[in-house]
Amino acid sequence: MNLSLNLIAFYTIVRKEVIRVLRIWIQTIVPPAITMTLYFVIFGNLIGSRVGTMGGYSYMQFIAPGIIMMSVITNSYGNVVSSFFGAKFGGHIEEMLVSPMSNSAIILGHIAGGVLRGLLVGAMVTIIALSFTKLELKYPLITFSMVFLSSVVFSLAGFINALYAQKFDDIAIIPTFVITPLTYLGGVFYSINLLPDFWQYASKFNPILYMVNAFRYGILGTSDIDVRYAYLVVCAFIVILFTLSFLLLKRGVGIRD
Amino acid sequence: MSALSIKNLTKTYANGFLALKGIDLEVDIGGFYSLLGPNGAGKTTAIRIVCSLVEKSAGNIEVFGYNLATHPEEAKMNIGMVPQEVNFNTFDTPLNILVNQAGFYGIKRSIALKRAKKYLGELKLWDKKDDISRNLSGGMKRRLMIARALIHEPELLILDEPTAGVDIEIRRSMWKFLKDTNANGTTIILTTHYLEEAENLCRNIAIIDEGVIIENTRMIDLLKQLKQETFVLSLENDLMNDSNLNEFSYTLIGGNQLEVLVDEDHSINDLFELLNRKKIKVSSLRNKSNRLEELFMRLVHSKNDTSKENS
Numbered sequence: 277m278n279l280s281l282n283l284i285a286f287y288t289i290v291r292k293e294v295i296r297v298l299r300i301w302i303q304t305i306v307p308p309a310i311t312m313t314l315y316f317v318i319f320g321n322l323i324g325s326r327v328g329t330m331g332g333y334s335y336m337q338f339i340a341p342g343i344i345m346m347s348v349i350t351n352s353y354g355n356v357v358s359s360f361f362g363a364k365f366g367g368h369i370e371e372m373l374v375s376p377m378s379n380s381a382i383i384l385g386h387i388a389g390g391v392l393r394g395l396l397v398g399a400m401v402t403i404i405a406l407s408f409t410k411l412e413l414k415y416p417l418i419t420f421s422m423v424f425l426s427s428v429v430f431s432l433a434g435f436i437n438a439l440y441a442q443k444f445d446d447i448a449i450i451p452t453f454v455i456t457p458l459t460y461l462g463g464v465f466y467s468i469n470l471l472p473d474f475w476q477y478a479s480k481f482n483p484i485l486y487m488v489n490a491f492r493y494g495i496l497g498t499s500d501i502d503v504r505y506a507y508l509v510v511c512a513f514i515v516i517l518f519t520l521s522f523l524l525l526k527r528g529v530g531i532r533d
Numbered sequence: 534m535s536a537l538s539i540k541n542l543t544k545t546y547a548n549g550f551l552a553l554k555g556i557d558l559e560v561d562i563g564g565f566y567s568l569l570g571p572n573g574a575g576k577t578t579a580i581r582i583v584c585s586l587v588e589k590s591a592g593n594i595e596v597f598g599y600n601l602a603t604h605p606e607e608a609k610m611n612i613g614m615v616p617q618e619v620n621f622n623t624f625d626t627p628l629n630i631l632v633n634q635a636g637f638y639g640i641k642r643s644i645a646l647k648r649a650k651k652y653l654g655e656l657k658l659w660d661k662k663d664d665i666s667r668n669l670s671g672g673m674k675r676r677l678m679i680a681r682a683l684i685h686e687p688e689l690l691i692l693d694e695p696t697a698g699v700d701i702e703i704r705r706s707m708w709k710f711l712k713d714t715n716a717n718g719t720t721i722i723l724t725t726h727y728l729e730e731a732e733n734l735c736r737n738i739a740i741i742d743e744g745v746i747i748e749n750t751r752m753i754d755l756l757k758q759l760k761q762e763t764f765v766l767s768l769e770n771d772l773m774n775d776s777n778l779n780e781f782s783y784t785l786i787g788g789n790q791l792e793v794l795v796d797e798d799h800s801i802n803d804l805f806e807l808l809n810r811k812k813i814k815v816s817s818l819r820n821k822s823n824r825l826e827e828l829f830m831r832l833v834h835s836k837n838d839t840s841k842e843n844s
Contacts, residue, residue: 278606281639288636292629367620371681374584374614375637376606533546533587 278376285377286385293359293389297396304355304393305400308347312401315343316408319465331467331498336409341492342464345426347401349484352394352427353455356386356434357447364438369531379525383435383518390431391424398423411495418503419494425510426487430455432517439521439530458484468500483509534598536562536689536720537583542592544578544744552578554744555592560737562597562688565715566722567735567752571833575744576724577617580693584614597688610638613682615692619674623667627658627677630666631684638685645684652680656710672703679710689720696730708734728825732756738825742833755828761796763821764804769814780807792821 297304316336324335331338363369372382405411413419433450441447462484468476479485480501490506493499499506524530537560544553553575560566570576581587583594585605594601596608621630628649635645653659656676661669669677675695682690692711696704704727711734715721725731731738731752738755740748748755771788781804782794795801808815 278639281606284639284641285637288633291636292633363622366622367616367618368622370586370616370620371634372637373586374609374612375634376609376639377637378606528588532585533581 281376282378282381285375286381286388289372289382289385290388290392293355293386294392296359297355297389297393304351305397308351308397309400309404312343312347313404315339316405320408331496333496333498334409337411337496338467338492339465340405340409340411341495342462342488344398344401344405345423345488345491346459346464348394348398348423348427349430349459349487350451350455351397352390353430353434353437353451355393356390356431357438357441357451359389360386360435360438361441361444361447364441364531365444373531379522383432383521383525386435387428387431390434391427394427394431395423398427412497413495414497415494417494419491422487422490422494422506422510425507425514426491429483429487429510429513429517432514432521435521436517436524439524441530458482461485463488463500483513486510534562535595536560536564536597537722538593538595539579539583540593542579542582542594543590544575544582544587545590552744553582553590553592556741556744556746558739558746558749560689560720560722562720563715563718564720564737565711565735566720566737566739567731568722568724568739568741569728569731569829570724570741574741576741577693579741580614580691580722580724584612584691585609610685611688613685613687613690615675615678615682615690615695617693617697619678621666621674621677621681623665625666626663627653627666627669627680628662630677631681634681635684640685648684648686649680652683656680657706672699675699676703676707679707683714687719689722690714691722693724694726695723696725696727704730728829732825740829740832748832752825756825758828761794762827763792763794764801765819765821766791766793766808766815767817769816772813778807778811 320336320339324339327335329335329338360369363372402411433455437447437450461479462482463479468479468485471479486501486506486509489499489501490503490510493503537558539556539558541555541557542553543551543555545551556575556579558579568576568579578587582589583596583601585601594608597611599607599611601608625633628646631649631653632642632645635648636642640648649662650659653662656679658669658673658676658680661673666674666677679692679695682692690711695711696707699707708730711721711723721734723731723735736752738748738750738752739746768789768791772785772791778791778793781799782796784792786792793804795804805815
């Protein structure tokens, strides 16, 4: 494999993706800013003032890391699934398929695009959060590594969704019926210690719970789960999803007859 | 070594449709090759397999000696493809489309920009380089796809009906560009429904029908197979019905237009000698139909007739 060729090809995809995100900023940047501001106003401010503290922090402080992580997850996923499916739908995926670039470069280029958008939106939501509450950064390495790895997981998931999608409806099914429910049930707005034992146990099968809690631990220093498990879960998902993406792309699933 | 070597290429789609039934094809380096066939014959499938857009079911493909299955990187570097349908990002600009495509081939941006200027200029698109591609005319979009296919300067250019739907002026300018590209050493394979285009441009021809190659030869040899041609002559004066041209089979239309069948026992010179002897003056002459078109129809129909007889 020609490394220099693939690095240039990778850079080309990333550049293309970043330009796309910035060109359609009104669709990519503004909506999460508005939505997350509403979360802070309604859940954090109006309802949160009546909830009191959670895990030793004000409710606004408690939900802020979860809301930031939620925006990163949904935007990483959304960027890859819409961009790659758009390329499939418009036929310009063929520009990459006829070229000598490797399948890994195609996957990594799109994942990098998804991660960059996720982190950009995450940074913006963090700024919004800071206008509502004070956030410390207890463990910066855990914070940044967890947000990065979670973004990679959902970018890969978006890539697989895009490979299988045949029509635009297909790219909305997973976010609507899988990611959103798992996010809301993943400890963004509550500590699972408030749940009955059975539901505490059931919640531990939700990978988003690990991501949100590890990220919250990095910022506030409090978590419902052992952070080491979070790294284990997230890394396992990355390995599984990358392998799956690679095999699907190699077999041409959804892109070659 | 050939520019393209296809051996026993077979394709069965998931729905069971057998699109290619073990075709063989050798394209010489520097050649200008035409792949003809009726709709659904398998031309596009063959081309898309060579360009890695469709998975083959069986067979072997080599591009300039590189096996597409075992050395895809080297093989793909040598191929440029112009597809039948517009398949670039129509929200992007021609300049970005070309520079990004170069990037996918590992070409540095600084070099890509120079090449984009060169090819957009040669294809008369430079002044549109920053326009949104969606707003380009049909002919411009076709030329943009040719520029994109050439941005990595491939040795083999494959064009799938490149002039479909463009006006005659643009078509002729594209013909000239393709002739010049071929003269500069690029091997070209072309599929087209305009048989006049194939006859004008290509030196070799393969005819594919129902997934089988039924003819594969030099254009000049194929045209020699044409045993008779019908010429339409416009005469300066009306011809009398009793003019004796019985050496030839002919039909008089409207008094001053003559349709004459020239078979393999006669030449066009024989016809003119006869007309001279009869003092019949001709103001213009043309083929009733394209020569290649006649052969194409005959080959495809004779194969279909044979298939029916066998079944």
